[in-house]
Amino acid sequence: MLDLHGEHMNVRETRAVVGLALVYAFRMLGMFMVLPVLATYGQDLAGATPFLIGVAIGAYGLTQALLQIPFGTLSDRIGRMPVIIVGLLVFAAGAALAAEADSIWGVIAGRVLQGAGAISAAVMALLSDLTREQHRTKAMAVIGMSIGLSFAVAMVVGPLVTRAFGLSGLFWLTTGMALLGLLVILLVVPRASRTLAHRESSVARQSLGITLKNPELFRLNIGIGVLHAILMASFVALPLALVDLGGLPKEQHWWVYLTALLVGFCGMVPFIIYGEKKRQMKRVLVGAVSMLLLCELFFWQFGTSLHALVLGNVLFFAAFNLLEATLPSLVSKIAPAGGKGTAMGIYSTSQFLGAALGGMLGGWLYQQGSLDAVFIGCALLALLWLGFAATMREPPYVTSLRHPLSAAGLADPGLNARILAVPGVTDAIVVNEEAALYIKVDTQQLDRAWLERELEEAPVTQSA
Incomplete structure (x- = not known):
């Protein structure tokens, strides 16, 4: 759990991280490329007003906000892949609708539909399913970097593509990238053997x-x-x-x-x-x-x-x-x-x-x-x-850590108190439904040897 041995990701984990980072990047590129161009090129659309152009710029956010948590919860029930595949298809359909639009209302409708492909939570949950505990933080950092990079690329590529092919061409490119992301999901990203409940990457309704x-x-x-x-x-x-x-x-x-x-x-x-x-x-x-x-x-x-x-x-x-x-x-x-x-x-x-x-x-x-x-x-x-x-x-x-527990570890009534007594541990909670111990530590004050001893006495299950 503490990744003391510097073990590298295996091939399966690397495929998962690279594939999901590409899916995130393709989707974010399509979402952000319109930002630097819609205020200027959008004036040529029928019915365009400054207010409606502003609505079109931010419209994706409304459906994204409404649906991302429900879609994440749905992925816990029916699986990550179906939710991600449907989400990418919805996103592609929204981009195609905007590409075919000749009015500002059509672009708004397309942007709203794009946002309805709210797969962010499902992608992060799948990443947790496909990576081991000691590599999960690194994997999520790669996803974060892909988002930042795609925003930067979008700010530059958006004006260049629109200059060459117009707004319609920009949205068709977005459609193509969503479908390319779908191919990555189907052909590159491994299938998870099981769906894991994981409070570091999914929403717990009781919280x-x-x-x-x-x-x-x-x-x-x-x-x-x-x-x-x-x-x-x-x-x-x-x-x-x-x-x-x-x-x-x-x-x-x-x-x-x-x-x-x-x-x-x-x-x-x-x-x-x-x-x-x-x-x-x-x-x-x-x-x-x-x-x-x-x-x-x-x-x-x-x-x-x-x-x-x-x-x-x-x-x-x-x-x-x-x-x-x-x-x-x-x-x-x-x-x-x-x-x-x-x-x-x-x-x-x-x-x-x-x-x-x-x-x-x-x-x-x-x-x-x-x-x-x-x-x-x-x-x-x-x-x-x-x-x-x-x-x-x-x-x-502080840094967050997760330690999977066996039935014996879950049955230990004093485990949480002993972990909290370790110098540098600021918070800890045993989550029975996940068979896991969550810990927050101050790495500058942590007595790592003491924590390791306590965790060695808490039998673990095999992580993903």
């Missing part, structure tokens, strides 16, 4: 109420919702600002996003290292939210030239990437032992709701006022978030 009431997790849920609301609203305004104020043709926007993402990514790395090593994640979070606020104010007051807009984009994406990487880590630290899956499920729902509301808000503000109204609205959202972030506690710097 929903407690998790929703946790004030520190609530702050993070507000944060990710606001972050994606600002992102979607900003993409109603930024492409138009580059054209109208920066004088940059929409066909050339790709290099702005490429520059912003590359520089922004390099800029965020030192802050993540500082926050983790110095245990100053709250300071990093508050600083990044403040930067996001300043960026929106900068766009409002000074975003009247191409140079200013490029600089603003660089700073915006540096703050966005830092927050996007930091928030899930904070959720993992703050969630109680055995509660990460539930906390992440609510967190993801908040993210998608924020995306849906942000697109609508950005479109409405632009229609009612101007680009300035969008930037001011985003600044107010960032200011609201800053208030929540500034009052949060410094998070615990």
Whole structure:
């Protein structure tokens, strides 16, 4: 469990991780490629208004938010593969519907249907089924990196594809990537021998109420919702600002996003290292939210030239990437032992709701006022978030572990108390229905030898 021997993933696990990361990346590419182009190219669609374009930008988030937890629960009952296969087909159908649309309403319908292919929870659960305990954290990190990379690629590829083939071609490419993901699922990803209940990657319904009431997790849920609301609203305004104020043709926007993402990514790395090593994640979070606020104010007051807009984009994406990487880590630290899956499920729902509301808000503000109204609205959202972030506690710097138990281990009445007595163990819970012990440890204070001795006395079952 503690991965003391540095054992590598086997071939089956590697196939599972690579295959599922590709499925995630193909889907996220299709979802995000429209962001930098819909505000400009969408104006040519019949019935298009700024508000409806904003709705189209964020529409996927509404159905994604409503369905991702139910689909994850359904995958526990009927299996991961059927849910993922149907979800990819629904996503492809939504992209095809948008590709065939000649009105903004058709694109909205397609984006709503895309979001209904909500397979995120099922994919993460399948990843848990196909990997052993000691490799699960690494496997999930690979999935996280694939999401970040696909967002960066989408910001660059979206404008290039749309310049060459139009919005219809972009959506047809999205359809093709969803079907390619389906082939990966069918031909590359191994079949799981069994479906595992796993609280680190799936939602436990009995924990929903407690998790929703946790004030520190609530702050993070507000944060990710606001972050994606600002992102979607900003993409109603930024492409138009580059054209109208920066004088940059929409066909050339790709290099702005490429520059912003590359520089922004390099800029965020030192802050993540500082926050983790110095245990100053709250300071990093508050600083990044403040930067996001300043960026929106900068766009409002000074975003009247191409140079200013490029600089603003660089700073915006540096703050966005830092927050996007930091928030899930904070959720993992703050969630109680055995509660990460539930906390992440609510967190993801908040993210998608924020995306849906942000697109609508950005479109409405632009229609009612101007680009300035969008930037001011985003600044107010960032200011609201800053208030929540500034009052949060410094998070615990802990790592989650899971130890499978045999019947003898489950029958040991003193096991949980002995584990909690180990220096550096901050939380522990035995989950009988999973035959597992969940532990949270502070690695800098953990008496590893003591923990190993206690776990050796708790017989284990064979993990997946």
